[in-house]
C-alpha cells in the first residue's frame with residue numbers, strides 16, 4: 001500500500017531541489033510546479049503558473065489534474081516538509097520524476113522570486129495578520145491598506161486605551177496619540193495602555209511603549225499637548241480617521257470644528273457610570289457633534305467620570321466599538337454608525353439605537369456639501385439623560 005500523506009510514520013525520502021533550480025525549471029517549462037498547501041495559504045500568496053492540489057487530496061485528484069506520469073513535477077509547500085511527503089506519495093503512485101522544493105514558498109519569497117498576491121506584505125506580516133488575510137473583506141489588500149492608514153487618538157485614557165491596543169494589534173500603521181496628562185494610579189482601573197510602574201510618566205510615552213511592544217509595524221506619533229483651537233487643525237492634518245476619547249465638551253467642540261473643516265471622520269464615544277454612547281461623524285455624510293449638541297450643558301449636568309465614576313469595562317467596550325468603526329471606515333466595509341447614536345447600558349446588557357440628523361442651522365457643518373439634510377426639521381433626536389454626561 002502506498003504511503004498516505006497523513007501517515008506520521010512515513011519517512012519522506014524524495015529528492016529535493018533548490019528554489020533556484022525550481023525557478024529555472026519553471027521558467028523553461030521543463031517541469032510543473034505543484035502547490036500542495038491548503039487553499040487558505042494559497043490565497044495569501046502563490047507562485048504564478050503553479051498547479052494547486054492540497055496534500056490531503058493528492059490521491060483523489062492527481063489522476064485528474066496530472067494525467068501524464070512522465071512529466072517532471074516540482075512539489076512545494078510553505079517550508080518544504082509537506083512537499084517531501086507529496087513527492088513520496090506521487091512517486092509511489094507511479095509518477096516518474098517528482099522532486100520537492102527545499103525551503104518552500106517562504107524561502108522562495110525571501111529570495112525575492114516571482115510570487116503573486118502578496119501586496120507588499122512580508123512573510124512575518126502574513127503570519128501576524130493571517131486571521132485578517134483569511135477574511136474576504138480584509139485579505140492582503142485590506143491589510144496593506146490598514147498598514148498604510150493613519151488614525152489619531154485624542155486621549156490615551158479609558159476609551160483611547162482599548163482602541164489603541166486593538167488598532168495597533170490590527171496593524172494600523174500610524175497611530176497618533178494626543179494627551180497632555182501623566183499616568184495616575186486612579187487611571188489604571190480602566191486605562192489599560194498604562195501600567196503601575198509608569199505612574200507619573202507622560203501618557204503618550206507610556207502608550208508608545210505599550211504599542212511598540214505589541215506591534216513593531218506601528219509607528220506612534222506622540223502629540224503631548226492639550227488640543228485647542230490654536231493647534232487642532234495642525235494636529236489632525238493628514239490623519240484618515242480621528243477617535244474622540246476626550247472628556248470635555250470644550251475639546252469635543254474644538255475637535256469637531258477642525259475635523260469638519262478638514263473633512264476627516266470622527267468616531268465619537270462617551271461614558272457615564274454604567275452607560276456608554278457611540279456614533280460616527282462623517283463631514284457632509286451625516287450630523288456633526290454640534291448638530292447633536294448645539295451647546296454645552298452647564299457643568300452640573302455634565303460631570304466627567306472623575307466626579308461621578310465609571311465602571312472600568314464600560315469605556316473598554318465603547319473604545320473597542322470605536323476601533324471597530326475606525327477599521328470599517330479604513331477598509332470601506334460594512335455600515336458605519338453615521339446618523340445613528342448607539343447607546344449601551346451595562347446593567348441591562350442592552351444596546352439601543354437612536355437616529356440623529358444634520359441640523360440645517362448648524363453653524364459648523366450646514367455649509368458642508370454632502371447628504372442633503374432635507375427632512376431634518378429637528379436639530380437632534382431626543383436625548384436620554386446619559387447622553388448629557390461625557391467622560392473617558
Ligand SMILES: [Zn+2]
Nearest residue numbers: 288291362365
Ligand atoms: Zn453640524
